[in-house]
Amino acid sequence: MIFIKEMFQNKVLLSAVIGWSVAQVLKTLIHMWFTKEFVAERLVGSGGMPSSHSATVCALATASGMFYGGRSFEFAMSMIFAMVVMYDAIGVRRETGIQAKIINEMMEVFQNMGSDMTPQDKLKEFVGHTPLQVLMGAILGILMAVIVMTY
Numbered sequence: 001m002i003f004i005k006e007m008f009q010n011k012v013l014l015s016a017v018i019g020w021s022v023a024q025v026l027k028t029l030i031h032m033w034f035t036k037e038f039v040a041e042r043l044v045g046s047g048g049m050p051s052s053h054s055a056t057v058c059a060l061a062t063a064s065g066m067f068y069g070g071r072s073f074e075f076a077m078s079m080i081f082a083m084v085v086m087y088d089a090i091g092v093r094r095e096t097g098i099q100a101k102i103i104n105e106m107m108e109v110f111q112n113m114g115s116d117m118t119p120q121d122k123l124k125e126f127v128g129h130t131p132l133q134v135l136m137g138a139i140l141g142i143l144m145a146v147i148v149m150t151y
Contacts, residue, residue, distance in 0.1 A: 054137030
């Protein structure tokens with residue numbers, strides 16, 4: 001029981017979790033605004049605006065820097081971790097989403113030609129992020145960490 005209490009008092013961890021949570025809710029609301037439909041998967045899914053991956057790791061790095069200091073091992077590790085995650089979101093994961101969209105379009109053509117492929121065979125297209133989505137997630141994460149660490 002003490003462990004759970006200590007977890008909820010860990011402001012560095014709370015910053016990251018709150019950064020992720022706020023980003024997921026915003027992502028769902030933004031998606032709902034543009035599509036006019038609620039998609040529950042957006043609450044936990046990847047891809048979209050803002051990047052919850054970026055929000056999480058930037059909140060972690062910012063909170064670590066504020067708590068342990070800019071010269072600390074903890075800040076160095078979280079900063080490198082954040083850079084790798086954001087680079088991957090813009091690079092490999094974004095390309096994967098673009099490829100999935102093209103493959104899904106090809107599958108639709110094959111279905112129209114009489115193929116036995118089903119809509120369940122579609123690949124997930126929301127995987128990576130644009131640079132703007134990553135930037136907005138990073139700003140959100142930094143802001144969440146500053147708020148949590150200040151109060």
